[in-house]
Amino acid sequence: MTDQQLNALLKELTLEEKISQLLQLAAPFFDGSGTEGQITGPMASMGINDDIVKxxxxVLGLSGAIETISVQEAHMKKNRLGIPLLVMADIIHGYKTIFPVPLAISCSWDLEAAERSAEIAAAEASAAGVHVTFSPMVDLVRDPRWGRVMETTGEDPYLNGEFARAFVRGYQGKDLKNDLTRLAACVKHFAAYGAGEGGRDYNTVDMSERQLREYYLPAYKAALDEGAELVMTAFNTVDGIPAAGNKRLMRDLLRKEWGFDGVVISDWGAVKEMIPHGVAADEAEAAYKSLLAGVDIEMMTTCYENHLKQLVENGEVDEALIDEAVLRILELKQKLGLFDNPYRGADVNREREIVLSAEHRQAARDLAVKSCVLLKNESVLPLKKEQNIALIGPFAQNGDILGPWSWLGSKEEAVQLYDGLKAKTSRIVTAQGSDIESVTATQLEEALSVAREADVIVLALGEHSDMSGEAGSRANIRLPDAQLELTAKLKSLGKPMVAVLFNGRPLDLHGVYDVVDAVLEAWYPGTEGGAAVADLLYGDSNPSGRLTMSFPFAVGQVPVYYNNFNTGRPQGAPDAQVRYVSQYLDIPNAPLYPFGYGLSYTTFAYSDASISSDRMALGQSLEVTVKVTNTGEVAGEEVVQLYVRDVAGEVVRPLKELKGFRKIKLQPGEVQEVTFLLTEEQLRYHHSDLSLLSDAGEFAVFVGSSSRDVLQALSFQLIK
Known part of the structure; x- marks a missing residue:
């Protein structure tokens, strides 16, 4: 269908039909869905009838080629002009082959593997008839109390942007219309959803525009620059206005300044939620404000459906605004080729062939290996095949390792840790030891009995999936007391202990890291999680993951992040008095484990760092070079990280900012010279007037293995 034909189609639509194009409903509303007729309670009260549905x-939430074909077929018969449905779903880190959660994926620092995970997710979901995924989520986050940190890629704007691009490339490919194995990507949540006060989901966000532009907007922009077709609004306020009704955010910044001409969709119920937010008196005002703000699709509330017609007839809303929104939706359907092929991609045979295929499971296993982070190791890992192992804990034989956003993932088909270890050794016994949040004397005694006969105790600890994800905010981010009690009891045996953690957020690890001999952060590692962790524990793979979000020493530090500002009275300043500096009296300022940190079964030494010049002029670039040596006895991968500090800016600048990274693999004794190109453009930031400029003057350059562990600073002058 040509652009001319799309405009002709738009003219054929009645006002009521156009308004209904702006509505998104869940699967049970539609004939042909496996859940049709199950709309009860609040959904039934929406007042949806067959004329609206047709x-x-x-539609969101359809699953499987049979269902999507059935629903689309029934819809096409009823729709007067034969306009196909867009099928959308939460394909966050896999369709049925579940990859590690996005926070874990980012800890791989492997953009190609991240892109491949999105490509596989798109292939499986498109075979099931899905057209759009509500991913990637690129919200920068600094507060681990927020449950949705598991869905982000961490605390750094540059790294978030790189992963945003990788995910969009993986989902969309290069030709959405003809490549039926791809999905349209919807970047979310615009904007600053990860900055809710107190780490509480849906909560208020209040920050300066400079802060918003400097840290929170870059990853959204990166996803859109990579071609993401849709944007989802956030639940939160931005400068006192909920995102779903924020004209300055959507029309002025997103559309006019950034030039985005794709579809904007609300999150579930977000348009109507402007009423409890207190910026709309009723549904009619909510509809008015959202449409004027530029929201094209209202998800699962009916403010548009019930009130836009009257607003147009009253002269309060120009019908041209509705036409713009409808045309964007029709254009997306055209980009996906739905007018030519309404059943785009849906293929029962292809679905049967590729979903959870051996190839896809292997890719999930490989990425899970890369995503785990070794936080501590006092000569207990890797395990030896001749050792007797006691696997104890609530995650020893537990399939709840997929994460809270694994929609169609099967816990029954996930490789549990016991199964992964059993494939490596027969010298293993297991006991549950405790439930996730409770423990009995019988469980403890069984655990102690099993552990007494072992050479090494492997503790499988963590959060059940409901403890993180959406609406999974927690004020206490330590492991539950039951698991800490189990850990303390087993410590009394004096055996070497390894803790494997299955969780969706950085934790306060007191009661674990200070008790055990080794800690492996496995996150929610996905379908092949148990096999991947076993590969690492036995040294068949070498840990290479590095943190992309700091682990706090205590929750009282939160938010704690590496790219923080200095103060006028910094801790440790040579002329500072001991007390009157910016510090806690009872805990360190620094996190327990910083951004970029992670251990390996080998060691790496950095040396001979140099910079190509001590001066940079506008339009020029510098090369930063460092030698990295594998000083251990096994091959390993290292993430070489480049940080920069603007020593004296027009506004205060962070102590360090990530500007580049390279993941390299070295054999024992091998030396590799790593070179980074540093440009003037990378030194720019938003000044007090919001202009994006660099400062003349001194810059410090750091190279190392984490944001904390860097060589002595190099320096250069930027000359203007």
Whole structure:
């Protein structure tokens, strides 16, 4: 269908039909869905009837080729002009082959593997008939109390942007219309959803525009520059206005300044939620404000459906605004080729062939290996095949390792840790030891009995999936007391202990890291999680993951992040008095484990760092070079990280900012010279007037293995 034909189609639509194109409903509303007729309670009270459903523009939550074909077929028969549905779903880190959660994926620092995970997710979901995924989520986050940290890629704007691009490339490929194995990507949540006060989901966000532009907006922009087709609004306020009704955010910044011409969709119920937010008196005002702000699709509330017609007839809303929104939706359907092939991608045979295929499971296993982070190791790992192992803990034989956003993932088909270890050795016994949040005397005694006969105790600890994810905010981010009690009891045996953690957020690890001899952060590692962790524990793979979010020493530090500002009275300043500096009296200022940190079964030494010049002029670039040596006895991968500090800016600048990284593999004794190109553009930031400029003057350059562990600073002058 040509652009001319799309405009002709738009003219054929009645006002009511156009408004219904702006509505998104869940699967049970539609004939042909496996859940049809199950709408009860609040959904039934929405007042949806068949006339509305047959004109609705999109559906979320369909699963499987049979169902999507059935729903689309029934819809096409009823829709007067034969306009197909857009099928959308939460394909966050896999369709049925579940990869590690996005926070874990980012800890791989492997952009190609991240892209491949999105490509596989798209292939499986498109075979099931899905057209759009509500991913990637690129919200920068600094507060581990927020449950949705598991869905982000961490605390750094540069790294978030790189992963945003990788995920979009993986989902969309290069030709959405003809490559039926791809999905349209919807970047979310615009904007600053990860900055809710107190780490509480859906909560208020209040920050300066300079802070917003400097740290929170870059990853959204990166995803859009890579071609993401949709944007989802955030639940939170931005400068006192909920995102779903924020004209300055959506029309002025997103559309006019950034030039985005794709579809904007609300999050679930976010349009109507402007009423409890207190910026809309009723549904009619909510509809008015959201449409004026530029929200094209209203997800799962009916403010548009119930009130836009009257607003147009009253002269309060120009019908041209509705036409713009509908045309964007029709254009997306055209980009996906739905007018030519309404069943785009849906293929029962292909679905049967590729979903959870051996190839996809291997890719999930490989990425899970890369995503785990070794936080501590006092000569107990890797395990030896001749050792007797006691595997104890609530995650020893538990399939709840997929994470809270694994929608169609099967816990029954996930490789549990016991199964992964059993494939490596027969010298293993197991006991549950405790439940996730409770423990009995019988469980403890069984654990002690099993552990007494072992050479090494492997503790499988963590959070059940409901303890993180959306609406999974927690004020106490230590492991539950039951698991800490189990850990303390087993410590009394004096055996070497390894803790493997399955969780969706950085934790306060007191009661674990200070008790055990080794800690492996496995996150929610996905379908092949148990096999991947076993590969690492036995040294068949060498840990290479590095943290992309700091682990706090205590929750009282939060938010704690590496790219923080100095103060006028910094801790440790040579002329500072001991007390009157910016510090806690009872805990360190620094996190327990910093951004970029992670151990290996080998060691790496950095040397001979140099910079190509001590001066940089506008339009020029510098090379930063460092030698990295594998000083251990096994091959390993290292993430070489480049940080920069603007020593004296127009506004205060962070003590360090990540500007580049390289993941390299070295054999024992091998030396590799790593070179980074540093440009003037990388030195720019938003000044007090919001202009994006660099400062003349001194810059410090750091190279190392984490944001904390760097060589002595190099320096250069930027000359203007």
């Amino acid at each position: 004109n609705t523009g999109s």
